[in-house]
Amino acid sequence: MSEFVHHHYRHFNAAALIDAADAYVRHVEDGGVMFMTLAGAMSTAELGLSLAEMIRQGKVHAICCTGANLEEDMFNLVAHDHYVRVPNYRELTADDEEALLARHLNRVTDTCIPEEEAIRRIEDVILEVWQAADQAGEAYFPHEFMYQVLRSGKLDKFHQIDPTDSWLVAACEANLPIIVPGWEDSTLGNIYASHCINGDIGNVHTVKGGIQYMMMLAEWYEQTAKMSSIGFFQIGGGIAGDFPICVVPMLEQDLLKTDTPRWGYFCQISDSTTSYGSYSGAVPNEKITWGKLSADTPKFIIESDATIVAPLVFACVLGQ
Structure with missing residues (x-):
């Protein structure tokens, strides 16, 4: 695969893919670490098929x-056989969508997540760890609760894919730091809120939130930057990218730690049109003015569909 893309991908966005992948390899080979961000619905697009191996081979060192x-990587782990693909999703009528809802199928583009087999199955297990922490007066991050569920083995009998194809399983095995800003804006976040409302969970702060995540990220960045240059590989835009990249100007400008190194590599896979005032559509150079990147930071933007591009970049980085 790597030989194929290096031979055929010579110009325009194709060339940007190769340049970004080659610079990724150099960054890691020179002792750098890579911070990766995942926006969109990449887990439902089964990014774990390629990302899990990146984690296992030490090419990814933290994720936002x-x-x-x-949650959707875990949903796929236990309910893959019950997912329904809708290849003609562009032709669906409003009545067709209502029919999917009646079957408890929640659509993500061409793929429907089955509510009972995926969402409710995870709810039953994760509620136990939420309540155990609540009763013990403990608090954990959202990803730590997911790690607890995976390590408990309670989902093992429900696995419907090879666990080696789950990026969350790989991250759990590596005890990878994961940052999840805005976790409340998720299915499990909504479910957690419902259990707080009905009294199943007494302390709403049993699950830690975004400010604590930023504090955790600041500590990780400071400690890691003492030893290695930290790269930033961004898939999509939104909060998954904007939240963590701001840790550098926060450390430098708000905490006045003027020796804070900026991100040492930057690449974004984006299908957003370059636009005015849009973070997702901002070109990398704009980040220099915010103290996120430096003039000499290797900077790349691949304007394409991440479901196509990301596995190709990963294949190049892995030498496949």
Whole structure:
């Protein structure tokens, strides 16, 4: 695969893919670490098929993702055989969508997540760890609760894919730091709120939130930057990218730690049109003015569909 893309991908966005992948390899080979962000619905697009191996081979060292990407990799792990693909999704009428809802199928583009087999199955197990922490007066991050569920083995009998194809399983095995800003904006976040409302969970702060995540990220960045240059590989835009990249100007400008190194590599896979005032559509150079990147930071933007591009970049980085 790597030989194929290096031979054929010579110009325009194709060339940007190769340049970004080659620079990724150089960054890691030179002792750098890579921070990766996941927006969109990349877990439902089964990014774990390629991302899990990246984690296992030490090519990814921390992740920031939406709450949806965190949970949907686990949904896929236990309910894959019950997912329904809708290849003609562009032709669906409003009545067709109502029919999917009646079957408890929640559509993500061409793929429907089955509510009972995926969402409710996870709810039953994760509620136990939420309540155990609540009763013990303890608090954990959303990803830590997911790690607890995976390590408990209570989902093992429900696995419907090879666990080696789950990026969350790989991250759990590596005890990878995961940042999940805005976790409340997810299915499990909504479910957690419902259990707080009905009294199943007494302390709403049993699950830690975004400010605590930023504090955790600041500590990780400071400690890691003492030893290695930290790269930033961004898939999509939104909060998964904007939240963590701001840790550098926060450390430098708000905490006045003027020796804070900026991100040492930057690449974004984006299908957003370059636009005015849009973070997702901002070109990398704009980040220099915010103290996130430096003039000499290797900077790349691949304007394409991440479901196509990301596995190709990963294949190049892995030498496949």
